[in-house]
Amino acid sequence: MHELSVTQELVQTVEKARLGAGEDLQVTIVNVKIGRLTTVVPEYMTFYFNMLTKEMPGLAGAALEIEIVPITAHCKSCDAEFTVDEPHFVCPACHGENCEITGGREMVVDSIEVAEVEALPDGPSSGDM
């Protein structure tokens, strides 16, 4: 159960990016890529994301889109690159077991989609009839 801390980090990253782009921006969609080896459960992450952002102006209501990145490995014997489904694997090219995992641990914010918040009028203009 490390989704909460992972999601907190994600929210901080997104908020930093949003503030860097302009405080008036409303985040609508956050696209993240998560390696399968992180064992993050997307449903939990979405749950925590909604929980953490619902009070944050500029982030409330944003949708989290999660793409799971497959585990990739590299065979040291024959130099093949391949994707795997299980933590234990053999190289499909030479059937060797001298392989190292090269991908599947990442968690990156791929892109953030924003909308500009409509500027509110400065208040009722009164008194100059």
Ligand SMILES: [Zn+2]
């Ligand atoms: Zn091989």
